[in-house]
Amino acid sequence: xxxxxxxxxxxxxxxxxxxxxxxxxxxxxxxxxxxxxxxxxxxxxxxxxxxxxxxxxxxxxxxxxxxxxxxxxxxxxxxxxxxxxxxxxxxxxxxxxxxxxxxxxxxxxxxxxxxxxxxxxxxxxxxxxxxxxxxxxxxxxxxxxxxxxxxxxxxxxxxxxxxxxxxxxxxx
Numbered sequence: 757x758x759x760x761x762x763x764x765x766x767x768x769x770x771x772x773x774x775x776x777x778x779x780x781x782x783x784x785x786x787x788x789x790x791x792x793x794x795x796x797x798x799x800x801x802x803x804x805x806x807x808x809x810x811x812x813x814x815x816x817x818x819x820x821x822x823x824x825x826x827x828x829x830x831x832x833x834x835x836x837x838x839x840x841x842x843x844x845x846x847x848x849x850x851x852x853x854x855x856x857x858x859x860x861x862x863x864x865x866x867x868x869x870x871x872x873x874x875x876x877x878x879x880x881x882x883x884x885x886x887x888x889x890x891x892x893x894x895x896x897x898x899x900x901x902x903x904x905x906x907x908x909x910x911x912x913x914x915x916x917x918x919x920x921x922x923x924x925x926x927x928x
């Protein structure tokens with residue numbers, strides 16, 4: 757007979773402690789709470805299954821009903837076993853950081869506008885090389901008005917123009 761010794765297991769069993777399972781469950785509950793707290797349009801940007809979307813909508817209706825919401829959060833945590841947790845966490849981070857990212861983009865546009873006004877034609881050419889859909893004539897017109905309007909007002913005007921044009925082109 758071919759008997760295997762006891763010290764060589766056929767399949768390695770990965771043991772997970774009870775504490776680790778509880779931490780994972782708590783993480784899923786926190787994600788569920790975050791999903792319920794989002795606005796409808798924000799939830800649509802998160803990669804969820806149809807069943808999970810329905811669970812989020814029901815969770816919104818259960819707010820204020822403590823025990824029902826607790827049970828529903830447990831249900832949502834159970835549903836998350838079939839979801840892409842990393843994708844959901846990434847989407848939640850992006851939704852929460854969106855205002856900061858938008859503000860940072862605006863600051864970058866202001867710096868770009870100031871650079872164009874201070875450096876002149878060379879910066880205009882670089883800007884047009886980076887964003888070829890922009891109108892050369894309008895940018896030059898705004899930069900020429902610096903003497904008449906003042907530098908600060910011209911920077912604001914150029915920033916508004918760049919924001920509008922880049923939004924229309926889908927680059928902002």
